[in-house]
Amino acid sequence: MKEFTWQADWNMKRKKKPNVNTIRFGDGYEQRQSDGINNNLRTYDVVFSGSEEKIKAIDMFLDECRGVTAFSWQPYGDKKGLFTCGEWDETKKTGYSTLTATFKEVVA
DSSP states (O other): OOOOOOOTTTEEEEEEEEEEEEEEEEGOOEEEEOSSOOOOOOEEEEEEEEEEHHHHHHHHHHHHTTTSSEEOOOOOSSSEEEEEEEEEEEETTEEEEEEEEEEEOOOO
C-alpha cells in the first residue's frame, strides 16, 4: 500500500455526506436509516503549495495511482484512511507551484 506523506495547506476542506435511506409517510412523517456499513466516507479538497520539485513529486505520485489505486493518507487533525484521487490540477508560477486535488475515502 502506497502512503501519501505530504501535508496539505491549511485551507483544506473536508466534506461528509452520510448515505441515508428516507421513507416518507403521510402527514410529514419520515423514517431514516443508514444506507450501508460505511455510509459516512470523507472527501477532502486539498491544496499543496511549494517548490516545483515538491509539486512535481506529488503529481508523479498521483499519476502512478491513476485514480484507481488507493493510498494511505492521514489528514491533519483527523484519522488515517484509504483514499483515491481522480482529479487534480496544477498552477505554475516562477519557482513556485500549487496543486489542488480531491481525495475521496474508499473502503479497501
